[in-house]
Amino acid sequence: MTGQVRTVDGRVAGRRGQATRQKLLDCLSEMLSSSPYRDVKVIDVARKAGTSPATFYQYFPDVEGAVLEIAEQMAAEGAELTELVAGRSWVGKAGWQTAQELVEGFLEFWRRNDAILRVVDLGAAEGDKRFYKLRMKILNSVNNSLSDAVAELQSKGKVDKDVNPAAVAGSLVAMLAAVASHQKGFTSWGVKQAELKPNLALLVHLGVTGKKPTK
Template sequence: MTARASDGRVPGRRGQATRQRLLECTLAMLDTASYRDLKVVDIAREAGTSPATFYQYFTDVDAAIAELAGDMAADGATRLGGLLEGTRWSGEDAEASVRMLVTGFLDFWDANRPLMRVIDLKAAEGEGRIRSTRKDLLAGFSNGLAECVQRKSLPDAPANPWAMASVAVTMLVNVAIQREIFAASEIPDEDMIDAVARLLLAAVTGTTTG
């Protein structure tokens, strides 16, 4: 999608570079400052430009964050979908394969934690564009997981595949959000990943052995 200035213009090469630098500085500052404390003047200073220049490209800080979130969601949906496609749910290596899926999901969340923290906050507050972005990030993964449940579960499994997938994705997301809390509680990361992998395998197949 073509990047545009706040007035709808398509910036030239230098303008595109400035716009990208403002986005990169916004993202970097989310890692060190509270979202509520982030100001246009601080982002502009970090990017080596002026607040007036910032407003040429974004109406406010929220607009820049929404742009970052949209880019991350598009890339993330592809990445998470790839993890799911490569997962084996049966056979001797099923548990190890599902473990790799869990690790990949958690690593993706960790890599985007500062932005995900803001997305979760704004989605919980009902911000429509961010809610839609969060849905876009997880919808393909959730639907793909539901299809796995449908194909791999035991014949007499009573659960609705989409309900099971939604619960499983909620589990993954909440573990990802609280991963730092697990670490502070001295629960070994490897043990936590093993537990999630076994639960996920059971959710999809009805067994913990594949």
């Protein structure tokens, strides 16, 4: 089932090959963190991995292809985001707790993977379907959970009927992602990291429930 790892020309990769491949991915990942996407060259990645450009092209069609691979791995790990929202309560003090933990976990995940997420975001915004589906895959768990929570509160009459749960959930998730990408930007608006989180949590809680949290 788990499709074997293959080289570009169709051979199956053995133990050594997979190690090389992974090393290339790791080095690419590092490069993405330290220099602008536009300037990341195959030759640099290969050099850093102690191999040659030709080797890189044996495993990946181009830089973009390798980035997709890294992103795919990250998306798999991103399942951890599900735990932040699945089956949580959004009423009373527990609701405030849920919002806080969601914000905390989301920002942490984004910070840990910011370099690749930046590129995924760019690809998605440019309309590349592969990146775009990947972005959905990563955000889906959170998005669906939030959407369900809104829909449930709505069915109980606690949220207005003309609210579209998917739209609200998507917007909140987009907000979290954007703020995470530009965390540094906030400091120059005089907002400290620590202050940011509770305010974000407040917005999430307001968006989901329509009410201020009880703390």
